Amino acid sequence: MTIEQEIAAVRAQALCVASADEVRDALTRMAAQIARQQLPGPVVLLCVMRGGLLAAAELLTRLELPLRLDYVQVSRYREGTRPAELNWEVLPREPLAGASVIVVDDIFDEGCTLEAIVRYCLAQGAPRVLSAVLVEKLHDRKRTAWRPDIVGLSLPDRYLFGFGMDYKGYLRNCPAIYALPEQ
Secondary structure (H helix, E strand, O other), rough: HHHHHHHHHHHOEEEEEOOOHHHHHHHHHHHHHHOOOOOOOOOEEEEOOOHHHHHHHHHHHHHHOEEEEEEEEEEOOOOOOOOOOOEEEEEEOOOOOOOOOEEEEEEOOOOHHHHHHHHHHHHHOOOEEEEEEEEEEOOOOOOOOOOOOEEEEEEEEOEEEOOOEEEOOEEOOOOOOEEOOOO
């Protein structure tokens, strides 16, 4: 089976768990929550690449506060379907010391990646780090007691793709969020 055939089969079998409208509504709610925060000093929105790209871009269009944009690339999945050790690929270029940081990611699953990024920002001297995720997966396998500050959608414990989340590096561009069939 070619990758194109595999992707077509995945799309055909997937269940939509959050429509494009539900995703847009969640992002609007998230932006409103961010806007209500008292963020001191300069603000840096830090996109967690690659999954957080779409959520960060959509939040940028909804936020009216002055901010700078940067990104960090830390991966546990490396385009696979099973987590591995953290791999710090790109660190932020913007100075974080003295800045309030809004970290935006696609999904909060076990919590390791996002917690490590927040800790990194604090270690760099950010007085306030606000974490926002489009999706939190509902399960009891979290590897940390730490939780994100803002969650857009709470979705079932399934392999999810769409709106930034991938299936083997593909399908990030779906405007809705889908789940693979239960096995």
